[in-house]
Amino acid sequence: MRPRVVAAVVAPLLWNNWLLPRLALNRRGRTAAGALAATGYAFAFGGRPNWLSGRGIQVGLGCAAVVGAGFAAASAIPAVRGSLAGAGDRAADVSTLEWIAVHIPLGTVYTEELVFRATLDPLLDKEFGSVAGTVLGGAAFGLWHIHPARAAGDGVVATVAFTGSAGMVFGTLRRRTGSATAPALLHCALNTGGALLARHS
Structure with missing residues (x-):
């Protein structure tokens, strides 16, 4: 693996798991720092988000509509709603409006999609091919x-597996x-x- 690709893989992992926690910022500070770091990372490693892609917008809105319909259906079923709400409030320090x-x-979303999908994944695809790039980018x-x-008290292995699949x-x-x-x-x-x-459950 070329040094540039190694750096592109290692940098975000060190940032989110080591450096950012040590800055001890509040939620607003973490949001600002993350977005700025992601923007710098994309510039450094040639990220190409193509945010205004017509196809990207169309497909994304379709996917979001399906997810929205799923959440609406879930919220109408008390047992399912209670189960989905079991994870608890992850941003109790801010209002709902500010959170969403x-x-x-x-x-x-901006931070993670700019780092991973717009920047790291294309580098991995170029280095290893799209199949391996998909797996490595997910990992x-x-x-x-x-x-x-760890900060949320969630199982690390389960979280890594779930978010890696996502x-x-x-x-x-x-x-x-x-x-x-x-x-x-x-x-x-x-x-x-x-x-x-x-x-709201």
């Missing part, structure tokens, strides 16, 4: 969540549309739906 309008789209995305899982889905959407917009819209719909259920 700022921290999810900017601190999570890196899973490992990105080690510290957040990363492969998001990566596949990026590869099929040529844009990070499709996975970003799906990612935003999933996180927003989960946040609303956690707050």
Whole structure:
């Protein structure tokens, strides 16, 4: 593996699991720092999000609509709603509006999609091919969540496995549309739906 690709893999993992936690920022500070770091990372490693892709927007909105319908159906069933809400409130320090309008789209979706789908995945595809790139990109995305899982008291192995699988889905959407917009819209719909259920169930 070329040194540039090694650096592209290692840098975000060190940032999210080691450096960012040591800055001891509040939620707003973490959101701002994450977005700035992601932007710098994309510039450094040649990220190409292609945010305005028509196909990316179309596919992403379709995926988000399916997810939204699923959450709406789940919220109408008390047992399912209670189960989905069991994870609890992950952002009790901010209002619902701020959580879903700022921290999810900017601190999570923009940051992660710019780092992984727009920048790292294309580098891995070029180095290893799209199949291996999908797996390796998903694995890196899973490992990105080690510290957040520990901080939330979640099982690290389960979190890495789940988010790694999600990363492969998001990566596949990026590869099929040529844009990070499709996975970003799906990612935003999933996180927003989960946040609303956690707050209003």
